[in-house]
Amino acid sequence: MFSPPFRLAYLSTYFILSAVSGSLVLTPPRLVLEYGAPASANCSTDIIPKMMGWEASQGSVDPTSGVQQLTWTVKSITEWDIKPLCFIIVDDPRFQQKTFLPVTIYKIPDKVSISLLNDTRLIIEGEIYWLQCDIQNVAPVQNVIVNWYKEQTLLKRDNVTSEENTKEPQNKTSKLQIRPNRTDDGAQYRCEAELELGAEGLQPPPRPAEPLIISVAYMPQFQNHTEILLDSGEMITLNCTVKANPPAVYNWIPAHLKPRPVITSSSLGLGNYTCTASNQYGNDTKVFTIRKKGSRVVFWSILGSCLVLLLGLIAGYVGYVWLKISSNSVI
Numbered sequence: 001m002f003s004p005p006f007r008l009a010y011l012s013t014y015f016i017l018s019a020v021s022g023s024l025v026l027t028p029p030r031l032v033l034e035y036g037a038p039a040s041a042n043c044s045t046d047i048i049p050k051m052m053g054w055e056a057s058q059g060s061v062d063p064t065s066g067v068q069q070l071t072w073t074v075k076s077i078t079e080w081d082i083k084p085l086c087f088i089i090v091d092d093p094r095f096q097q098k099t100f101l102p103v104t105i106y107k108i109p110d111k112v113s114i115s116l117l118n119d120t121r122l123i124i125e126g127e128i129y130w131l132q133c134d135i136q137n138v139a140p141v142q143n144v145i146v147n148w149y150k151e152q153t154l155l156k157r158d159n160v161t162s163e164e165n166t167k168e169p170q171n172k173t174s175k176l177q178i179r180p181n182r183t184d185d186g187a188q189y190r191c192e193a194e195l196e197l198g199a200e201g202l203q204p205p206p207r208p209a210e211p212l213i214i215s216v217a218y219m220p221q222f223q224n225h226t227e228i229l230l231d232s233g234e235m236i237t238l239n240c241t242v243k244a245n246p247p248a249v250y251n252w253i254p255a256h257l258k259p260r261p262v263i264t265s266s267s268l269g270l271g272n273y274t275c276t277a278s279n280q281y282g283n284d285t286k287v288f289t290i291r292k293k294g295s296r297v298v299f300w301s302i303l304g305s306c307l308v309l310l311l312g313l314i315a316g317y318v319g320y321v322w323l324k325i326s327s328n329s330v331i
Contacts, residue, residue, distance in 0.1 A: 023045045023046050023047050023088075023097070024043060024044075024045055024086060024088065024097060024098075024099045025043070025044050025045070026041055026042070026043055026086065026099060026101050027041065027042045027043075027044070028041060029101075029102075030101070030102045030103075030104075030198070031101065031102070031103045031104070032103075032104045032106065032197045032198060032202070033077050033103065033104070033105055033106070034105075034106055034107065034108075034204070035077060035078070035080070035105050035106065035107045035139070036076050036077060036078065037076070037077055038073075038074060038075055038076060038077075039059070039072075039073070039074040039077050039103070040071060040072065040073045040074070041071070041072050041084065041101050042069055042070070042071045042072075043069060043070050043071075043072070043086035043099075043101075044068060044069035044070075045068050045069070045088055046068070047068070047088075047090070048066070048068060049068075049088035049089055049090055050065060050088075050089045050090055050091055051063040051064065051065055051088065051089040052064055052065075052067050052068070052069075052070050052086075052087070052088045052089075053070065053086075053087055054070060054072040054084060054085065054086055054087075055084070055085040055087065056072060056074075056082060056083070056084040056085065057079045057082050057083075058074045058077065058078065058079050058082060059072050059073055059074040059084070063089070070086070072084050072086070072101070077103075077105055079105075080105050080139065080167040080168045081167045081168075082103050082105070083100055083101075083103070084100070084101040084103065085098050085099070085100050085101070086098065086099055086101065087099075104140065104143075104197060104198070105139065105140075105167065106139055106140060106143070106195055106197060106204070107137065107138060107139040107169050108138065108195065108204050108207055109135045109136055109137060109138040109193050109207045110136045110137040110138075111134075111135075111136045111137075112133065112134070112135050112136070112191065112192065112193045112207045112208060112209040113133070113134050113136075113209050113210070114131060114132070114133050114134075114189065114190060114191050114209040114210070114211075114212045115131070115132050115134070115212070116129060116130075116131060116132075116212065116214075117129070117130040117131070117132050117175075118130075122215075122217055123180055123214050123215065123216050123217065124216070124217050124218075124281065125180060125181050125182055125216055125217065125218035125219075125281075126179065126180075126181065127179070127180075128177060128178070128179050129177075129178050129179075129180070130175050130176070130177055130178075131148075131175065131176045131178060131189055131191075131212065132173055132174070132175050132176075133146050133148070133173065133174045133175075133176070133191035133193075133209060134171070134173050135160070135171065135172045135173070135174070135193045135207075136171050137169045137170075137171065138169055138170065138171075138172065138193060138195070139167065139168060139169040139170065140166075140167055141160060141166070141169075141170045141172050142160075142161070142165065143195050143196050143197060144159075144160040144172060144193055144194070144195060144196075145157055145158065145159060145160070145193075145194045145195075145196055146158040146160055146174035146191055146192070146193055146194070147191065147192050147194060147206065148174075148176045148189070148190075148191050149189070149190050149191070149192075150184075150187055150188070150189055151187060151188055155176065156176055158174040158176075160172045160174055174191065176189075176191075180214060180216045181216070181218070182216060182218040182221075182243070182245070184214060184216050185214075185215060185216040185218070185245055186213060186214075186215065187213070187214055188211040188212070188213050189211065189212045189214065190208060190209055190210075190211040190212065191208075191209050192206040192207060192208040192209065193206060193207045194206040194207075215245065216245060217245050217246070217281055218244060218245055218281060219244060219278075219279060219281040219282030219283065219284065220242045220243070220244040220248040220277035220278065220279065220282070220283060220284045221242065221244075221284050222242055222277075222284050222285075222286045224286070225284075225285065225286050225287065226286070226287050226288075226289065227286065227287075227288050227289070228288075228289045228291060229288060229289070229290050229291070230290075230291055230292070230293040231268075231270060231290050231291065231292050231293055232293040233266075233293075234266060235264055235265065235266045236264070236265060236266070236268050236290060237262065237263070237264045238262070238263040238264075238268075238273055238275065238288045239261070239262050240252075240261050240262065240263075240275035240277060240286055240288075241261040241262060242261075242277045242284065242286075244277065244279050244281075245279075246279050246280070247279070248261075248277035248278060248279050249277070249278055249279065250275060250276070250277055251275075251276045251278075252273060252274065252275055252276075253273070253274040253276075254273070257273070261275075261277075268290055269290070270290050270291060270292060271289070271290060272287055272288070272289050273287070273288040273289075273290070274286075274287050274288075275287075275288065
């Protein structure tokens, strides 16, 4: 057991620490402010300290006696790494208590822009490319999220990392890999920089970049490579139109047909007509077959099927009659 003097000193220290511990309350507990904005926070305690004050690179409040709350105020925050500190001193100066007010100072980007890396003027279907989003003069950079979109579809959320945990504005970039196809020709890609500052502060709206519209080069490609047309003695149209970038050049076999995507004529004979569409990225071919409407081939096919069916029925009936006659003869 402790001796009475030592026990008295122990209890005195315990009660002093108990009275001080956990007694400082900051309102609000955290500040999120735009650079240059006014700032204010209140520090209060449930005891009567000997002294109470604020230490800060802006807005310091000298130690004040006989108060249980004290307000720190700044007209315009201009210190990026400001760390306001509220403190109290009780009768024994060894038991000064202090607590820091967390302050996040932010700045929205001056500019956000999107570009195609290496200044590539031409995008070819199926190849890999990189888009870059440049964010200029933003803080704090570790709180920046870059959202990537194609049209209205969110493709990626990129947490911008920084090797330096600096509070001051920096320039940062984000990259997106794409492999465009023909459906992406004329598509809009865009990025926006968003500051995630926590629930305590007003969230500034995302800063978007101007959209980047891409042009994709691709070869012609037919959905159907054959088409059958029936000749009824009227005009026949051979439509070989196909999408391609740059536009396709057309050639026909037989070669006497004009090199254009659509052939319309009443004098085309029966048979096959081959169209080839091409550009510098490749080519594709489609074959048109013209047949006579009501063709004898179809007629004889149907007639032949009917005859086979009829002969089968006759054979079956003859067999049945023969078996019946044979059975009667045995009896």
